[in-house]
Amino acid sequence: MPELPDVEVYRRYFNRTALHKSIKDIEVKSSDLLERISKKNFISSLKKSRFIRTKRHGKYLFVDLGKNRWLSLHFGMTGELKYFKEGNETPKYSKVLFFLDNGYILSYISRRKLGKIELIDVKPSDFVRDKGLGPDALSVSYKKFGKRIGRSKGKIKSALMNQKLLSGIGNIYSDEILFKSRLNPARDVSGLEKRDLKRIHRNSTKVLKKAIEKKADPEKLPSSYLIPHREKGAHCPFCGGKISKKKISGRPSYFCPKCQKNRRT
DNA sequence: TTATATGTTCTTGT
DNA sequence: TACAAGAACATATA
Numbered sequence: 107m108p109e110l111p112d113v114e115v116y117r118r119y120f121n122r123t124a125l126h127k128s129i130k131d132i133e134v135k136s137s138d139l140l141e142r143i144s145k146k147n148f149i150s151s152l153k154k155s156r157f158i159r160t161k162r163h164g165k166y167l168f169v170d171l172g173k174n175r176w177l178s179l180h181f182g183m184t185g186e187l188k189y190f191k192e193g194n195e196t197p198k199y200s201k202v203l204f205f206l207d208n209g210y211i212l213s214y215i216s217r218r219k220l221g222k223i224e225l226i227d228v229k230p231s232d233f234v235r236d237k238g239l240g241p242d243a244l245s246v247s248y249k250k251f252g253k254r255i256g257r258s259k260g261k262i263k264s265a266l267m268n269q270k271l272l273s274g275i276g277n278i279y280s281d282e283i284l285f286k287s288r289l290n291p292a293r294d295v296s297g298l299e300k301r302d303l304k305r306i307h308r309n310s311t312k313v314l315k316k317a318i319e320k321k322a323d324p325e326k327l328p329s330s331y332l333i334p335h336r337e338k339g340a341h342c343p344f345c346g347g348k349i350s351k352k353k354i355s356g357r358p359s360y361f362c363p364k365c366q367k368n369r370r371t
Numbered sequence: 372t373t374a375t376a377t378g379t380t381c382t383t384g385t
Numbered sequence: 386t387a388c389a390a391g392a393a394c395a396t397a398t399a
Contacts, residue, residue: 183378
């Protein structure tokens with residue numbers, strides 16, 4: 107799930123639940139998720155800290171712990187957060203549990219363990235810069251978007267998913283954005299015109315905002331969107347034709363071959 | 372049993 | 386050298 111809209115929904119969830127609470131204790135069930143820190147150090151450094159505020163950049167969620175320390179959470183393909191009362195059943199695949207001082211627990215859940223948890227001693231903006239991540243896809247101006255995406259080589263879908271060009275868009279939402287833009291995901295960026303890039307930028311902002319509004323729940327998206335029909339053989343909500351599935355840049359991609367022709371018309 | 376999967380990163384090839 | 390495409394990663398599910 108976790109592309110930009112999902113992570114933004116997690117952030118808001120975090121703000122409604124664990125924010126401003128202090129950490130009483132921590133249980134790390136799987137230390138492979140911890141990046142550059144041992145389980146022991148992680149626990150001792152975080153104990154007694156308070157969650158002060160949250161930030162998000164692309165698919166990363168940052169939590170301010172004070173004293174210039176931030177918790178950086180990345181969810182990989184299967185990560186999520188769950189807040190529940192101590193004594194209730196711990197959710198399956200919980201990997202790190204934060205026991206809070208109000209008797210609740212915040213769980214970082216990950217089924218396939220491809221996420222990362224890190225304790226950083228720089229501002230999120232510096233972390234983002236050091237990682238070479240591009241601007242956040244939700245707030246990027248067309249000027250920056252056009253420059254970064256427009257200059258890239260290769261396929262438009264790969265460019266949109268490249269976190270170093272633009273941060274936050276993954277496989278599912280890139281399909282949606284290109285569907286709305288009526289562009290084939292395999293189109294070469296070099297063949298696109300300025301108006302195409304403008305359209306992609308506009309749709310990208312629109313799609314991400316709408317997804318956040320709908321709590322990143324694919325079922326709740328308008329039926330004019332591709333995502334609720336994102337399966338092979340489903341009907342295109344625009345022309346009624348059949349949706350195709352094809353691997354593009356190694357990722358399964360869904361599109362309507364009629365509405366999203368590969369050649370310029 | 373085997374293929375598949377929303378993530379990033381490493382390796383390979385141009 | 387720089388960048389783009391594909392493989393690898395961990396592991397549950399269909």
